[in-house]
Amino acid sequence: MTALxxxxxxxxxxxxxxFGLSLAFFLIVTVLVPFGVGPEGGVLGRIAPGILWVGALxxxxxxxxxxxxxxxxxxxLDLMATAPIPLETVTATKALAHWLTTGLPLTLAAPALGVLLNLPTxxxxxxxxxxxxGTPALSMIGAFGAALTVGLKRGGLLLSLLVLPLYIPTLIFGADCVRRGVEGLxxxxxxxxxxxITLGSVAILPFAAAAAIRVNLR
Amino acid sequence: MDLTVTDLSIARGGIPVLGHVSLTLRSGCALVLRGPNGIGKTTLLRTIAGLQPPLSGTIGLPSEDVAYAGHADGIKSTLSVTENLRFWARIFGTGDIAPALAAMDLAALAERPAHSLSAGQKRRLGLARLLVTGRRFWLLDEPTVSLDAASVALFARAVRTHLSNGGATLMATHIDLGIAEAEVLDLTPFRAAPSAAAPGGFDEAFA
Amino acid sequence: MSIWEYANPKKFMQTSAWALPWVTGLAVLTLITGLVWGFFFTPDDFRMGSTVKIIYIHVPAAIMATGTWFMMLAASLIWLIRRHHVSVLAAKAAAPVGTTMTLIGLFTGAIWGQPMWGTWWAWDPRLTAFLILFLFYLGYMALWEAIEDPDTAADLTSVLCLVGSVFAIISRYAVLFWNQGLHQGSSLSMDAEEHVSDVYAWPLWVAIVGFGLLFVSLVLIRTRTEIRSRRLRALEARERMA
Structure with a gap:
C-alpha cells in the first residue's frame, strides 16, 4: 500500500x-468571478464561501x-488485480494519493484566494x-466515478455528469459551514x-469502486 | 499443487468462444497454447488469471500463485527501470530485484527512465516483472512480441530456470522457444459451437 | 411455482404479451376517469381558483418520479444478487419513464407556482430535490448509453444506481437543511395533501392509480423492446460466427 x-x-x-493544474484552475476560476459579478467587496464577501467551494470542487x-x-x-490495473493486495485497498490508496495531490493543496491555497474575494475574517x-x-470525500467519490468510466474511450464528460450530482451534499454542507462561520452561527x-459524508464515503466507496474496476477489466 | 482447468467455457464480449477446455499444468512443465487469431487464447489466459468469470467450468488453482503478463506491460514511462521493478517487487512482497535485472539483461539500463527504452527493452522489463513476483504459475500472453532473437533466447533461458525451480508456464505464442519439454495444446477443437438453443427462443440472447 | 420463473426472458415475453393489453387498457380507462373527473367535475378552490386542478397531473407524476427510482433500485439489486437479465433490463427501461415523470412534475410545478407564488421557480427543498433526482436519472441513462457490452453496462449502472440512491437520500436531507439555513421557516409549501379536501382527493387517487398503471404498461413495452434488441444482437453474432 505504501509502495502504491x-x-x-x-x-x-x-x-x-x-499539483499545478488543479491549483491554477482554482486560481483562475476565483479570479474570473469578480469579473463576472463586479468588484464590489460586500457582494464578493457574501458569495465567497460558495464560490470557493464550487471552485475547489x-x-x-x-x-x-x-x-x-x-x-x-x-x-x-490488470496486473494489480492479480497482485496480492486487494483491489479495495488499491482504490482507497489511489483516492488518498489523489487527495494528497489535489484536495490538500486546494485546502492550503483556499485562504489566499479568500483574500481575493473579500472573505470576512x-x-x-x-x-x-x-x-x-470535505475534500477527502470529493476524492473518494471521484475515484468511484473514475472506476465506473475507466473502460470508456471518452469518459471525461460522462465522469463529470456522474460525479457532480454525487458532490451535491458535500458542497451544501461545506459551503454552509463557512457561511455560518462568517455569520457567527x-x-x-x-x-x-x-x-x-467523508467517513461514510471512505468506508463504503472503495468496495463499490473495486467492484466497478473488476467489471471493467473483464 | 497443480493448476487444473476442468470443462471450462468462456465468452468474449458476451459471445461464447471456447467450450469444454480441460488442461492440467504441473510444476516444472510448460504448456503452449496454439490456435488461429480470435480463437480465445487471451480470453482463456485472462479467465485463468481470474480477471474474468468463466461461463461454466472450474479452475483449480493454488490461491495467489499466479502471475499474469498480458499485451501491456504496466510500465510507467516517467519511472526508471529500477523504480518500475522495485514497485512490483514491493507489491508482491519480494525483496531483491538484482537477479531479475540480470536475467533479462537490464542491469546496464537500470537507471534509464522507461520512456527512453525501445519496445523490445520495455518488453524485457515487463518480463523481468514476472521474475520479481515470486509466483509459481506464469500465464503469458504473446511474451515474445517485439523481442529480437537474442532476447527470445534470454527469455527462453529464464523460463527454463523457472521450470527447473518447480515453476510452470502456460503461454500463448507462435514462436518456438526451443524448450524441449514444452507441450502444445491446440485450441481449435474447443471452438464453441454456435448456440444450441432452439431458434425462436428469447433465452438465447442471455448467456 | 416460484416468482423467479418470470425472470426467464421467454416466460416474461409470454406473460407480458398477455398482460400488456389489459394493463394498457386499464391505464387509459383510469387516467381518463381520474383526469376528466378532476378537471371538470370538481369545484374551484376558494383560494387557488381553477389552477388547483393541475395537481391531478402534478402529484401523480411526482409520486411516479420517486417511485421509479425505487423500482430501479430494487431491480438493480435483483440483478446484482440473482443475475436475472429481465430485471436489469426493466430498470434500464424504466429510467426514461422516470425522467419524463420528473420533468412533468417540474414543469407542472412551475406552471402552478407562477400564479400561486409569483415565480416559476423557487429553491424550495422539494423542488430542488426533484431537480437533483433529474440529474441522477440523466447520469444513469448516460452510463447505459456509453458502455458497449450489455453485461458490463448492466453491472456498472446497477452499482451506480445503488450508490446514487444513498447519495440521493443524503441530498434530500442536505437540501432541507440548506434551505432552512438560508431563510428560516419557509412559507412555501408544496405539500399538496395539506390542503386537499375529500372532493379533490378521490379523483386524485384515481389519477395516481392511472399513472401507476401507465408506468407499468410503458415499462413492459420498453422491457420487451430491450429483450428483442438483445436477441437481435445474439442473432447477428451467431450469423457472423457461422
Whole structure:
C-alpha cells in the first residue's frame, strides 16, 4: 500500500500535472468571478464561501479521470488485480494519493484566494477546516466515478455528469459551514454532516469502486 | 499443487468462444497454447488469471500463485527501470530485484527512465516483472512480441530456470522457444459451437 | 411455482404479451376517469381558483418520479444478487419513464407556482430535490448509453444506481437543511395533501392509480423492446460466427 501511494505521488510529481493544474484552475476560476459579478467587496464577501467551494470542487473534478485511466491503458490495473493486495485497498490508496495531490493543496491555497474575494475574517478558519474535512470525500467519490468510466474511450464528460450530482451534499454542507462561520452561527451540524459524508464515503466507496474496476477489466 | 482447468467455457464480449477446455499444468512443465487469431487464447489466459468469470467450468488453482503478463506491460514511462521493478517487487512482497535485472539483461539500463527504452527493452522489463513476483504459475500472453532473437533466447533461458525451480508456464505464442519439454495444446477443437438453443427462443440472447 | 420463473426472458415475453393489453387498457380507462373527473367535475378552490386542478397531473407524476427510482433500485439489486437479465433490463427501461415523470412534475410545478407564488421557480427543498433526482436519472441513462457490452453496462449502472440512491437520500436531507439555513421557516409549501379536501382527493387517487398503471404498461413495452434488441444482437453474432 505504501509502495502504491509513493509511486502515485512520484508519478504526479514527475508528470507535473498533478499539483499545478488543479491549483491554477482554482486560481483562475476565483479570479474570473469578480469579473463576472463586479468588484464590489460586500457582494464578493457574501458569495465567497460558495464560490470557493464550487471552485475547489471543479478543480478536483479536473484530475479525476487520471486516477485509473492511465493505469488501465498501460495494463497496470490488470496486473494489480492479480497482485496480492486487494483491489479495495488499491482504490482507497489511489483516492488518498489523489487527495494528497489535489484536495490538500486546494485546502492550503483556499485562504489566499479568500483574500481575493473579500472573505470576512471570521470565515478563514472555517473555510480551511471545512475543505480539509470535505475534500477527502470529493476524492473518494471521484475515484468511484473514475472506476465506473475507466473502460470508456471518452469518459471525461460522462465522469463529470456522474460525479457532480454525487458532490451535491458535500458542497451544501461545506459551503454552509463557512457561511455560518462568517455569520457567527453555530457550525457544528454542517461540520459533523461533512465529516459523516467523508467517513461514510471512505468506508463504503472503495468496495463499490473495486467492484466497478473488476467489471471493467473483464 | 497443480493448476487444473476442468470443462471450462468462456465468452468474449458476451459471445461464447471456447467450450469444454480441460488442461492440467504441473510444476516444472510448460504448456503452449496454439490456435488461429480470435480463437480465445487471451480470453482463456485472462479467465485463468481470474480477471474474468468463466461461463461454466472450474479452475483449480493454488490461491495467489499466479502471475499474469498480458499485451501491456504496466510500465510507467516517467519511472526508471529500477523504480518500475522495485514497485512490483514491493507489491508482491519480494525483496531483491538484482537477479531479475540480470536475467533479462537490464542491469546496464537500470537507471534509464522507461520512456527512453525501445519496445523490445520495455518488453524485457515487463518480463523481468514476472521474475520479481515470486509466483509459481506464469500465464503469458504473446511474451515474445517485439523481442529480437537474442532476447527470445534470454527469455527462453529464464523460463527454463523457472521450470527447473518447480515453476510452470502456460503461454500463448507462435514462436518456438526451443524448450524441449514444452507441450502444445491446440485450441481449435474447443471452438464453441454456435448456440444450441432452439431458434425462436428469447433465452438465447442471455448467456 | 416460484416468482423467479418470470425472470426467464421467454416466460416474461409470454406473460407480458398477455398482460400488456389489459394493463394498457386499464391505464387509459383510469387516467381518463381520474383526469376528466378532476378537471371538470370538481369545484374551484376558494383560494387557488381553477389552477388547483393541475395537481391531478402534478402529484401523480411526482409520486411516479420517486417511485421509479425505487423500482430501479430494487431491480438493480435483483440483478446484482440473482443475475436475472429481465430485471436489469426493466430498470434500464424504466429510467426514461422516470425522467419524463420528473420533468412533468417540474414543469407542472412551475406552471402552478407562477400564479400561486409569483415565480416559476423557487429553491424550495422539494423542488430542488426533484431537480437533483433529474440529474441522477440523466447520469444513469448516460452510463447505459456509453458502455458497449450489455453485461458490463448492466453491472456498472446497477452499482451506480445503488450508490446514487444513498447519495440521493443524503441530498434530500442536505437540501432541507440548506434551505432552512438560508431563510428560516419557509412559507412555501408544496405539500399538496395539506390542503386537499375529500372532493379533490378521490379523483386524485384515481389519477395516481392511472399513472401507476401507465408506468407499468410503458415499462413492459420498453422491457420487451430491450429483450428483442438483445436477441437481435445474439442473432447477428451467431450469423457472423457461422
Amino acid at each position: 501511494l509513493l509511486r502515485d505521488l512520484t508519478l504526479a510529481l514527475r508528470a507535473g500535472g498533478g 471543479l478543480a478536483c473534478l479536473l484530475s479525476l479521470d487520471r486516477i485509473f485511466a492511465l493505469d488501465y491503458e498501460d495494463g497496470t 471570521a470565515g478563514f478558519s472555517w473555510l480551511t477546516l471545512s475543505l480539509a474535512v 453555530p457550525t457544528t451540524t454542517p461540520l459533523l454532516m461533512l465529516l459523516g
